[in-house]
Amino acid sequence: TQLLEQSPQFLSIQEGENLTVYCNSSSVFSSLQWYRQEPGEGPVLLVTVVTGGEVKKLKRLTFQFGDARKDSSLHITAAQPGDTGLYLCAGASGNNRLAFGKGNQVVVIP
Amino acid sequence: GAVVSQHPSRVICKSGTSVKIECRSLDFQATTMFWYRQFPKQSLMLMATSNEGSKATYEQGVEKDKFLINHASLTLSTLTVTSAHPEDSSFYICSASPGEAQYFGPGTRLLVL
Numbered sequence: 001t002q003l004l005e006q007s008p009q010f011l012s013i014q015e016g017e018n019l020t021v022y023c024n025s026s027s028v029f030s031s032l033q034w035y036r037q038e039p040g041e042g043p044v045l046l047v048t049v050v051t052g053g054e055v056k057k058l059k060r061l062t063f064q065f066g067d068a069r070k071d072s073s074l075h076i077t078a079a080q081p082g083d084t085g086l087y088l089c090a091g092a093s094g095n096n097r098l099a100f101g102k103g104n105q106v107v108v109i110p
Numbered sequence: 111g112a113v114v115s116q117h118p119s120r121v122i123c124k125s126g127t128s129v130k131i132e133c134r135s136l137d138f139q140a141t142t143m144f145w146y147r148q149f150p151k152q153s154l155m156l157m158a159t160s161n162e163g164s165k166a167t168y169e170q171g172v173e174k175d176k177f178l179i180n181h182a183s184l185t186l187s188t189l190t191v192t193s194a195h196p197e198d199s200s201f202y203i204c205s206a207s208p209g210e211a212q213y214f215g216p217g218t219r220l221l222v223l
């Protein structure tokens with residue numbers, strides 16, 4: 001079983017602050033994907049990282065894939081209330097199957 | 111990004127009845143779709159891989175006779191929860207992939223009374 005550990009599980013910050021959440025595993029993945037999920041909705045894809053050491057930016061969100069392709073981080077700059085949500089990381093293995101972490105619940109207080 | 115739809119968005123049924131959930135890829139073809147379930151405040155758990163034109167592949171612990179999957183076309187997979195019981199109440203989500211990334215449907219909330 002490929003386990004992904006996400007930390008912290010819950011994070012509450014004030015609007016305008018920066019935050020970083022982490023996704024760690026002992027397994028190597030062919031790619032890793034980050035999603036944001038709102039209550040009662042399906043996850044929405046934010047980014048896919050494939051190459052070890054890769055950094056991708058999506059507006060105020062910065063995603064990094066570890067050199068060994070086992071871990072990843074998501075950094076949000078100047079967080080806004082619209083960033084509130086459950087951030088899920090998922091590692092892809094054979095047959096395109098995804099293994100999900102439990103998520104980072106982020107709450108941005110106005 | 112690619113669009114995946116699910117129907118219905120929510121369903122309430124009596125114990126013992128069967129419920130069918132549809133998953134469609136709207137702007138791409140998908141030979142493979144995935145079915146997940148998610149309990150409150152928990153992550154997504156993969157139930158099965160739906161393969162177009164062949165049998166689904168079920169994850170360990172998932173009863174194939176309980177959760178029937180049919181992938182009859184390149185844009186449609188269905189999940190039927192047979193003889194549903196209250197413990198089957200959950201949020202069911204499908205996904206499909208046009209390439210590397212997976213795109214998820216909006217989910218179906220099932221409540222079995």
